[in-house]
Amino acid sequence: LEVKNLVPGKKYKFRVRAVNKEGDSDELETETSTLAKNPFDEPGKPGRPEPTDWDSDHVDLKWAAPESDGGAPIKAYAIEKKKKGSHKWQKAKEVPGTQTTATVDDLEEGEEYEFRVVAINQEGPSEPSDASRSVVAKPRKLAPKIDRTNLKDTTIKSGQAIKFDIDVKGEPAPTIEWSFNGQPLKGTDKIKLDIEDYHTLFILTGAKRAHTGTYTITAKNMHGTDEASVQLKVLSKPGKPK
Structure with a gap:
């Protein structure tokens, strides 16, 4: 038996009785109320994506x-x-x-x-x-690429300063190293090297002729290597006339 036209959200009790030609039986009533609702609910919330x-x-x-x-x-x-x-x-x-x-x-x-x-x-x-x-939203697998915009061969005078501010792309973030005339370059009292993900900064102050040479940046990750060089020439001050 299907009971129709119930109001959703309302609680109902039901009772029945048997009927034949001799008459009606005693009524039988449900012990508990029944909520008029769909037999199912919305799903629970999914796990965190x-x-x-x-x-x-x-x-x-x-x-x-x-x-x-x-x-x-x-x-x-x-x-x-x-x-x-x-x-x-x-x-x-x-x-x-x-x-x-x-x-x-x-x-x-x-x-x-x-x-x-x-x-x-x-x-x-x-x-x-x-x-x-x-x-x-960015590439997850990308070979290194050094931005050469600020890498220009440069001539300066002794005692002057210069900096190279360089961006590096790549995924995962490449390791970045500097070298001078083919030898690993470390920071000194005159050379400052800042290296972080996707960026490096070289600053030289109080330049001397000994700083003349080739400075090279190498960027590496599991997908490749990129290398870029710049020539720096430091001119000495002229000697005292005789």
């Missing part, structure tokens, strides 16, 4: 299915994205409910993104998952 790979225009994600499907199979997962610092989530993709991985495409290179996942069954969407850790 984890970025597993990325490039300049996409990020690969994986996540765990909800602990509860709400009593009905999960039909789909909706993946949402937002730029870090923004409060505006937007739908990026939808995948079948049997799938707990996805690739989110059409990202802007250099932008930092966060992601979350919503499970959907026939009752509706779940609460969103916790947001993923942020990830920058």
Whole structure:
């Protein structure tokens, strides 16, 4: 027997009686109330998505299915994205409910993104998952490339100063080393070397003729090596006339 036209969210008790030509039986009533609702609920929220790979225009994600499907199979997962610092989530993709991985495409290179996942069954969407850790859309596997813009062969006078401010690309971040006339170069009282991820700074103060030569930067990572050199010539002050 199906009882129709109940008001969702209301509690009901039911009673029945048997009827024949001799009359009606005593009534039998349910002991407890029954809430008028669908026999299933929305799913629980999925696990926090984890970025597993990325490039300049996409990020690969994986996540765990909800602990509860709400009593009905999960039909789909909706993946949402937002730029870090923004409060505006937007739908990026939808995948079948049997799938707990996805690739989110059409990202802007250099932008930092966060992601979350919503499970959907026939009752509706779940609460969103916790947001993923942020990830920058950039190449993950990239051979080093030294920016040579500021590497110009230069002539200076003795006692003067010079600096080379150099950017280096590559993923993962390349190791950076300096050499002078083929020998490893270390910082001294006159030479300052700053080396950090994707950048290096060379500063020479109080130049002498001994600083004349070839300065070389070498950048290396597992995907390759790049090398760039610059010639520096230091002119001595003229001697005292005789």
